[in-house]
Amino acid sequence: MMRTLQADVLVIGGGATGAGVLLDLSLRGLRAILVEQSDLATGTSGRYHGLLHSGGRYVVRDAASAQECIEENVIVRHMVPHAIENTSGLFVAMPGDDPAYVEPWIKGCHAVGIPVEKIPVAEALREHPALNPALREAYRVPDASCDSFDLLHALVEGAEAHGGQALTYHRVSAIEVAGGQVKGALLEDRRRGESVRVHAPVIVNAAGPWADEVGRMAGVHIPLRLSKGIMVAMNVRWVNTILNRLDAPGDGDILVPVGTVCVIGTTSVTVPRPTDLDISPDEVTQMLDAGEVLIPGFRRARALRAWAGIRPLFDAPAISHDPGVHDEHHQVQDEEGRWITRTFSVLNHEKDGARGLFSIVGGKLTTFRLMAEKTVDQVCAHLGVSAPCTTASVELPAPEAGPYGGGRRHRGYHALPNRLAALEDAPTHTGLICECEIVTRPELEAAIEAGGAGVSLDDLRRDLRLGMGPCQGGFCAYRAAGILQEVQKLPAEDAIRALSRFVEERFRGNRPLLWGHQLRQALLDESIFRRQLGLTPPAEAASSSQEQPQETSRG
């Protein structure tokens, strides 16, 4: 018999938006279930640039978006302190940047309330010696770096503490609508190979770049512009603050320090499908050239990994007078979608013949909480529930145990020095599995136990940062596969399959970067995996694989 579940609201999508909606619904006392087709943060939220925006990027052309960013920046820092590194940010004017941009930019910051402080060039260069000495001007803003994996785990765990439920590896295959009213959805439990029915009078479509695909299951079309952006992680943390070029937004104009690396990005190219994540060597070259403008010698560092994400930009002009739409200030667009507004819209699909279906589209990771609030306000109005939103005043603890805590033990922001200190304090030395990110055997075992049957090495990577450092899994992957086999008592073939999948996925992010030091590292990895362990060479596995990359690549 088919498993059935009952909820007041079904949320589709385990990105930042869906997880924010789940938390908000749960805090308002509604029975909510979130379903995600893969693991949490495997869509755009795990493939983003890592910047908790101050809003400075948007002040000149998209003031509404800038205002949302600065307001949410303050709230999110308080809500999930352990997911935020307070790097602050600099807007830097380099030779070639338009000097006429500076004045409207400063005015724009003042207009929306972004605190901005001019820093003497000499001071900026003293604080950040790697910065290009040709720097003309520098302004400090309250940008920060945000770990989306930690953020999402905290949101879901916070929701679960209030009765919410999250089902990963559950894909919505159909939405049931009868007489113009949503009745629920059919799910495919991808790990057990079973079908599940969820009865729910309200569905929130938070499927990001897949929102139109999900909408079509209920006969609704959502006009999205899918905008691909790429990022490249370098093995040097060149600066301890976020660098933004002080010019109109363009390609490769932001550098974000994340853990021990720096991430340069990004681009904006319209693509037809949410799975169009391929990266060409030219795109990588473009990022390295852009990095060189900020940091002379940028190219001398090793490019560790490249990945792409898809922005789900809402592409519906002239909607603001439609009463069914909460439209956060629509804006005009250019050829490549860069100037479609980065604000968001909540769509009520009652007028489309699907009463009870709401879609939340557009926005940014920085504004996920506000997006959730506006969505849940509409859901509550629809259900006649008067509970107010409280997410702006909650502080979510760092997960320490359970499915999302896994083997984590950090309380503050995840940083290598904290892990090192914890290791030194450990009463007994219990074996390092991933030396780059300092993941120990007990942590890994706890995360495997918590992940349950079917947990993949890639899931463990997202939980623990396993394999995300300079060797990209070259030395820890086979150890982790051995421990997975031991803990879950897997047949050897299953452990080898798990290892092959992980190595393939890691290799996808290396493929566009095979030159210099990175090529040497890849050859070393190849000889470990092929010659020592007899696995399919990653290059052949990756090029023969027909499957589109589903797993997140960030870091």
Ligand SMILES: Cc1cc2nc3c(=O)[nH]c(=O)nc-3n(C[C@H](O)[C@H](O)[C@H](O)COP(=O)(O)OP(=O)(O)OC[C@H]3O[C@@H](n4cnc5c(N)ncnc54)[C@H](O)[C@@H]3O)c2cc1C
């Ligand atoms: C290159 C790039 C850089 C960016 N940088 C920044 C930045 O620095 N700062 C910032 O604030 N924002 C940034 N953004 C924007 C931000 O990342 C996105 O706006 C945000 O992550 C979108 O989150 P989401 O939850 O709406 O979508 P997603 O994270 O994509 O989540 C949607 C989820 O729905 C799931 N799903 C789809 N179909 C189904 C189905 N049928 N059944 C079940 N589940 C399903 C998917 O698997 C996916 O996990 C960036 C975006 C890109 C592309």
